Amino acid sequence: xxxxxxxxxxxxxxxxxxxxxxxxxxxxxxxxxxxxxxxxxxxxxxxxxxxxxxxxxxxxxxxxxxxxxxxxxxxxxxxxxxxxxxxxxxxxxxxxxxxxxxxxxxxxxxxxxxxxxxxxxxxxxxxxxxxxxxxxxxxxxxxxxxxxxxxxxxxxxxxxxxxxxxxxxxxxxxxxxxxxxxxxxxxxxxxxxxxxxxxxxxxxxxxxxxxxxxxxxxxxxxxxxxxxxxxxxxxxxxxxxxxxxxxxxxxxxxxxxxxxxxxxxxxxxxxxxxxxxxxxxxxxxxxx
Amino acid sequence: xxxxxxxxxxxxxxxxxxxxxxxxxxxxxxxxxxxxxxxxxxxxxxxxxxxxxxxxxxxxxxxxxxxxxxxxxxxxxxxxxxxxxxxxxxxxxxxxxxxxxxxxxxxxxxxxxxxxxxxxxxxxxxxxxxxxxxxxxxxxx
Numbered sequence: 001x002x003x004x005x006x007x008x009x010x011x012x013x014x015x016x017x018x019x020x021x022x023x024x025x026x027x028x029x030x031x032x033x034x035x036x037x038x039x040x041x042x043x044x045x046x047x048x049x050x051x052x053x054x055x056x057x058x059x060x061x062x063x064x065x066x067x068x069x070x071x072x073x074x075x076x077x078x079x080x081x082x083x084x085x086x087x088x089x090x091x092x093x094x095x096x097x098x099x100x101x102x103x104x105x106x107x108x109x110x111x112x113x114x115x116x117x118x119x120x121x122x123x124x125x126x127x128x129x130x131x132x133x134x135x136x137x138x139x140x141x142x143x144x145x146x147x148x149x150x151x152x153x154x155x156x157x158x159x160x161x162x163x164x165x166x167x168x169x170x171x172x173x174x175x176x177x178x179x180x181x182x183x184x185x186x187x188x189x190x191x192x193x194x195x196x197x198x199x200x201x202x203x204x205x206x207x208x209x210x211x212x213x214x215x216x217x218x219x220x221x222x223x224x225x226x227x228x229x230x231x232x233x234x235x236x237x238x239x240x241x242x243x244x245x246x247x248x249x250x251x252x253x254x255x256x257x258x259x260x261x262x263x264x265x266x267x268x269x270x271x272x273x274x275x276x277x278x279x280x281x282x283x284x285x286x287x288x
Numbered sequence: 289x290x291x292x293x294x295x296x297x298x299x300x301x302x303x304x305x306x307x308x309x310x311x312x313x314x315x316x317x318x319x320x321x322x323x324x325x326x327x328x329x330x331x332x333x334x335x336x337x338x339x340x341x342x343x344x345x346x347x348x349x350x351x352x353x354x355x356x357x358x359x360x361x362x363x364x365x366x367x368x369x370x371x372x373x374x375x376x377x378x379x380x381x382x383x384x385x386x387x388x389x390x391x392x393x394x395x396x397x398x399x400x401x402x403x404x405x406x407x408x409x410x411x412x413x414x415x416x417x418x419x420x421x422x423x424x425x426x427x428x429x
Binding site: 215 | 303304317328329333358360366368370396
């Protein structure tokens with residue numbers, strides 16, 4: 001009986017240690033991917049502000065800014081939610097955090113939400129709960145190019161221009177550090193900007209070509225595109241960071257389990273030996 | 289020697305070029321325009337086209353293909369574009385293939401206006417790539 005039990009424990013140790021190998025390998029893969037994603041993410045961050053700055057500058061220096069993209073010019077009836085999740089699991093609470101936040105926003109929304117899902121997990125969740133998914137994108141986020149995100153932002157901007165939606169909110173995970181990620185929701189449109197009297201005046205007259213409106217109408221959609229691209233890149237970075245940590249925890253747990261099982265195994269083995277000895281001694285006693 | 293200024297060419301994913309230049313020629317929506325140091329401040333939209341610039345102290349022009357965007361001319365010049373490529377990074381066969389594909393769309397016209405305009409943009413982009421690869425549409429001076 002003891003030998004039987006021992007064999008079971010041995011088998012469990014083997015299976016746990018093979019799991020440990022897998023999670024450890026996944027951890028290393030995620031760490032490598034995280035490094036790469038972080039690199040791209042940092043590069044995009046650096047140039048982000050150029051577009052927002054240009055928008056602010058134009059806004060502050062001209063009076064003929066078209067109002068359709070600005071806050072307070074139309075009633076918000078229906079909102080579009082862009083929900084950026086991952087397509088793969090095994091990354092801890094990464095997806096559930098975003099989904100929780102998104103579900104909260106959508107529950108508060110009295111109108112009919114338009115959901116654009118980037119990544120499979122968010123899509124599955126909202127589809128299962130009977131929401132219509134307006135559009136979905138399943139591209140692997142770490143290799144996405146700016147031109148590919150065009151396909152995501154273009155229909156949203158078109159819908160905004162045609163009045164089907166009045167607000168665009170993007171919900172994604174923002175990268176604080178490799179150990180910490182925060183869910184953020186940002187309103188992309190209408191563009192919120194306040195006339196700031198302290199905004200530095202330009203020293204020279206600026207020429208806008210073909211016209212102020214056209215430049216402005218080019219910049220605002222561009223801002224949306226860049227924000228969407230940035231959010232996807234950032235979310236990919238977070239996904240890898242979250243997965244790395246989840247896998248690290250899994251590896252640690254597996255190691256603890258192996259330790260416990262080994263201890264248990266040794267005890268059982270010792271018990272079996274003691275048992276045998278006492279049997280032999282008992283047998284020898286009986287022969288006397 | 290003319291005065292030089294800082295040129296930065298930025299794409300969403302990277303800083304494509306940064307350096308001191310004497311002259312920049314870019315294609316705005318109204319045609320090619322050249323900028324030198326001390327130009328009136330301006331913000332202009334760019335069409336897909338060639339970007340030429342002369343680095344400070346150099347006689348030759350550098351050339352790149354860019355895919356539309358805007359130029360912000362202040363004391364320095366910032367060009368923000370969706371995509372930019374050096375001639376050595378351009379795959380000529382792919383550009384030709386893309387142009388043929390786009391021309392094919394135009395030959396079988398659909399009612400969809402956006403498709404037609406997309407095809408036109410695609411043709412313009414591949415043409416730019418091909419020109420840039422061949423050393424530029426304009427002759428080197």
